[in-house]
Amino acid sequence: MEKGPANPEVKEKVLAYLDTVEKAKSKEIAAKIGVPKGDVDLAVKELAMEDKVEYLYITTTFVALKGKVKPPQ
Amino acid sequence: MPDKKTPKLDELEHGPWPSFVTEIKKAAIRNESAKDLLNLLERSYDDKRGHWKHGGIVGVRGYGGGVIGRYTDLPEEYPHVAEFHTMRINAPSAWFYKTETLRTLCDIWEKHGSGLTNVHGSTGDLIFLGMKTEELQKTYDELSDAGFDLGGSGSCLRSPSCCVGPARCESACYDTLALCYDLTNSYQDELHRPMWPYKFKFKMSGCANDCVAAIARADCSIIGTWRDSIQVDQDQVKAYAESGLDIQGMVCDKCPTRALKYDHEKKELHVIAEDCSRCMHCINVMPKAVRPGKEKGATILLGGKSTIVQSAFLSWVIVPFMKMEPPYTEFKEMVARIWDWWDENGKTRERLGELIYRLGMTKFLREVGLPPVPQMVFRPRANPYVFWPQDEIVK
Numbered sequence: 001m002e003k004g005p006a007n008p009e010v011k012e013k014v015l016a017y018l019d020t021v022e023k024a025k026s027k028e029i030a031a032k033i034g035v036p037k038g039d040v041d042l043a044v045k046e047l048a049m050e051d052k053v054e055y056l057y058i059t060t061t062f063v064a065l066k067g068k069v070k071p072p073q
Numbered sequence: 074m075p076d077k078k079t080p081k082l083d084e085l086e087h088g089p090w091p092s093f094v095t096e097i098k099k100a101a102i103r104n105e106s107a108k109d110l111l112n113l114l115e116r117s118y119d120d121k122r123g124h125w126k127h128g129g130i131v132g133v134r135g136y137g138g139g140v141i142g143r144y145t146d147l148p149e150e151y152p153h154v155a156e157f158h159t160m161r162i163n164a165p166s167a168w169f170y171k172t173e174t175l176r177t178l179c180d181i182w183e184k185h186g187s188g189l190t191n192v193h194g195s196t197g198d199l200i201f202l203g204m205k206t207e208e209l210q211k212t213y214d215e216l217s218d219a220g221f222d223l224g225g226s227g228s229c230l231r232s233p234s235c236c237v238g239p240a241r242c243e244s245a246c247y248d249t250l251a252l253c254y255d256l257t258n259s260y261q262d263e264l265h266r267p268m269w270p271y272k273f274k275f276k277m278s279g280c281a282n283d284c285v286a287a288i289a290r291a292d293c294s295i296i297g298t299w300r301d302s303i304q305v306d307q308d309q310v311k312a313y314a315e316s317g318l319d320i321q322g323m324v325c326d327k328c329p330t331r332a333l334k335y336d337h338e339k340k341e342l343h344v345i346a347e348d349c350s351r352c353m354h355c356i357n358v359m360p361k362a363v364r365p366g367k368e369k370g371a372t373i374l375l376g377g378k379s380t381i382v383q384s385a386f387l388s389w390v391i392v393p394f395m396k397m398e399p400p401y402t403e404f405k406e407m408v409a410r411i412w413d414w415w416d417e418n419g420k421t422r423e424r425l426g427e428l429i430y431r432l433g434m435t436k437f438l439r440e441v442g443l444p445p446v447p448q449m450v451f452r453p454r455a456n457p458y459v460f461w462p463q464d465e466i467v468k
Binding site for chain 2 (some may be wrong): 060
């Protein structure tokens with residue numbers, strides 16, 4: 001469904017929070033930065049397109065800053 | 074062909090049927106990763122354990138699903154499968170392809186990967202089996218140029234899939250292909266950007282024969298049905314009787330709700346409409362004589378899944394009948410409420426059915442705004458839910 005552009009302030013908050021952790025789910029990010037989860041989902045989508053965050057699958061899907069989590073050795 | 078001997082795998086080439094070993098050996102003639110795959114599998118048979126691990130970060134730009142990272146834990150010994158990722162390609166509704174399209178897909182895959190595919194994998198996607206990380210983006214770009222897109226993986230909407238529906242089947246009670254295509258286009262964000270506690274699958278069957286096994290394999294099953302009574306053509310009933318069909322034994326006695334009565338003298342079949350559970354048995358046995366009713370739509374079921382947090386579940390009926398016509402507004406509004414509830418309440422890796430099981434059907438129905446109805450049975454023909462909210466009991 002069309003949801004419009006993400007809020008730039010939320011994007012900044014998401015990046016700032018991800019900087020403090022290795023990885024997180026959108027629900028956790030939303031709770032920590034105090035914004036609706038839908039806004040976080042939208043922000044993560046745009047940040048992924050901008051190559052600033054990436055998705056990480058470890059039994060479920062997390063979000064992490066681009067390059068922060070290394071591939072398995 | 075593999076450099077090393079593979080006696081255990083070779084055993085699996087004996088017999089008249091196609092062998093996956095033969096197929097991998099064919100790929101191994103030209104592809105080093107297919108060769109390593111054979112040798113690694115022989116090693117697994119020797120060691121009696123798998124040598125794969127999966128997960129991590131692999132994908133294409135902006136996507137959170139569609140690629141499943143896969144690595145061997147013996148990269149030094151099998152370097153060509155050190156990275157051997159899976160890519161899921163979202164299939165057209167009901168897996169219809171022109172041969173030219175398949176050739177295009179195969180050409181892309183020969184160029185970038187092992188040349189091995191699953192058509193189709195158990196997720197319903199067309200699967201490219203085995204590529205290096207550096208090839209992912211290039212492969213995706215060529216697929217995109219050819220009009221294809223990735224399927225779902227991870228904690229997102231998985232690729233919706235459907236039966237052949239009205240394209241090839243007279244029993245379809247709604248247009249499964251149109252709905253599958255509509256949902257795929259409507260939910261692009263949900264497909265490609267994992268945002269939920271865990272996976273969510275839509276499967277669409279045009280009738281209760283459920284040829285895509287939606288009831289057991291999908292979080293939301295949309296199974297075609299009808300609201301009125303089955304249609305009986307008495308001339309065709311007579312023709313079946315005269316051809317020797319035992320209508321009483323093979324149709325009426327096998328009706329699960331005994332909703333059919335056969336008049337031997339007149340060779341006529343009559344239905345007790347209120348007793349019919351719309352199981353399709355009589356239609357399957359006598360398709361020329363019995364047809365679905367005229368007022369068609371679908372039953373919406375929720376919660377089907379394989380074993381993870383809880384055991385395997387069959388879906389529960391949530392809406393006994395809903396019209397399934399574009400733009401599917403009623404259905405999509407209900408789905409939005411269900412997703413919000415699951416997202417709000419679900420634990421990590423908890424499927425929708427497991428959440429309903431944990432918190433209770435009463436809570437789910439109230440919070441999602443759905444009325445309880447007699448057709449919401451816990452399992453077929455058993456245990457109807459009975460709600461006794463404390464605040465509604467007159468003491």
